[in-house]
Amino acid sequence: MTAGVAVQSRELATLDLQDAPLGKKGQPIKPEAIALIELNQKLYRLLVLSDGGKDGAPLVFDIPSTP
Amino acid sequence: MIAAIYRPTAIAAAAAWLCSAAFAADRVAPESPTPWQVDKHHFVAKRANEAFSGFACATSGICVLAVDEGRQGAFMRIKGERLVYLGEPFEFSGVEKELDAEAAAFDSGYFYVAGSHAAKRETCCDNSDSRRVYRLTADENGQLETMAHSERLWDAMRSLPELASYAVPGDCRCHRAPGRNRIDIEGMAAANGRLLFALRAPNVEGNGYVVGVDARALFEGGELRPSLAKIPLGANKGFRDLIIADGEALALVGPSDGLSSGTIRSSPYVD
Numbered sequence: 001m002t003a004g005v006a007v008q009s010r011e012l013a014t015l016d017l018q019d020a021p022l023g024k025k026g027q028p029i030k031p032e033a034i035a036l037i038e039l040n041q042k043l044y045r046l047l048v049l050s051d052g053g054k055d056g057a058p059l060v061f062d063i064p065s066t067p
Numbered sequence: 068m069i070a071a072i073y074r075p076t077a078i079a080a081a082a083a084w085l086c087s088a089a090f091a092a093d094r095v096a097p098e099s100p101t102p103w104q105v106d107k108h109h110f111v112a113k114r115a116n117e118a119f120s121g122f123a124c125a126t127s128g129i130c131v132l133a134v135d136e137g138r139q140g141a142f143m144r145i146k147g148e149r150l151v152y153l154g155e156p157f158e159f160s161g162v163e164k165e166l167d168a169e170a171a172a173f174d175s176g177y178f179y180v181a182g183s184h185a186a187k188r189e190t191c192c193d194n195s196d197s198r199r200v201y202r203l204t205a206d207e208n209g210q211l212e213t214m215a216h217s218e219r220l221w222d223a224m225r226s227l228p229e230l231a232s233y234a235v236p237g238d239c240r241c242h243r244a245p246g247r248n249r250i251d252i253e254g255m256a257a258a259n260g261r262l263l264f265a266l267r268a269p270n271v272e273g274n275g276y277v278v279g280v281d282a283r284a285l286f287e288g289g290e291l292r293p294s295l296a297k298i299p300l301g302a303n304k305g306f307r308d309l310i311i312a313d314g315e316a317l318a319l320v321g322p323s324d325g326l327s328s329g330t331i332r333s334s335p336y337v338d
Contacts, residue, residue: 056119
């Protein structure tokens with residue numbers, strides 16, 4: 001079988017950007033990139049970079065590994 | 068040969084991905100609403116500092132940054148809660164105007180940066196510069212060592228029957244199919260010799276797509292073994308990024324029209 005994404009999906013979280021900084025023109029930033037910076041049995045610690053934010057507006061989110 | 072390289076098993080396996088995600092996931096706020104500091108650095112493109120679009124780190128701590136304005140990228144390092152540039156931004160070779168770099172990944176000693184392979188979003192005009200994937204190496208100080216590029220991914224996507232009608236170069240006609248629903252790469256993951264390209268568009272009847280190819284063959288020749296995963300996301304949604312972490316494929320999914328917000332979804336990664 002070709003390697004790839006597979007079955008049994010889960011939606012883990014919605015990123016809450018309500019208090020995140022806005023872009024230069026006052027527009028909401030748009031998350032575009034994720035990088036894993038830590039992993040344990042309970043969560044994924046993700047660095048999220050956003051388009052429209054100053055220097056990517058890097059924010060850290062702790063995403064639970066189970067919904 | 069198209070039938071031979073089209074991988075129904077991969078489609079079938081992935082078709083159920085995210086199916087169980089019909090419920091509303093919890094909202095997760097950032098650890099702090101104040102972004103990490105990023106060292107000042109000047110890209111040639113004016114708006115590059117507000118156009119970070121891809122980021123991937125090696126186990127060494129060196130990371131590559133993709134920017135969707137201009138034709139430069141950069142290596143960085145995470146230092147505490149700061150992002151520090153390593154040297155000057157570098158130029159992607161052979162790009163005349165704009166790579167529209169939208170995705171980055173790392174695997175087995177190589178950094179990868181992919182152009183969107185998309186037409187201009189506002190005008191639907193062509194951007195042939197974007198139909199490139201780069202493979203980079205960096206030395207221990209984060210200085211660019213080698214750079215190779217491939218233009219084979221476009222033809223691989225065109226060879227997949229389900230995607231072929233969306234793999235259409237820009238023609239400045241947004242009002243005519245496929246309009247803004249043309250192929251648009253936004254994320255990329257790499258693992259075990261495969262590159263997985265997560266598409267923001269097309270979204271067809273609520274489904275998003277992930278295209279896989281053999282990473283080495285993309286740059287050195289040989290059979291690409293393209294695969295296609297068709298994934299229910301809901302109407303007007305597309306992938307923004309994809310990573311492989313400890314056997315799981317984690318996806319950032321958002322509105323395909325470019326509006327804010329996003330969800331994190333996971334699925335086992337099949338090796």
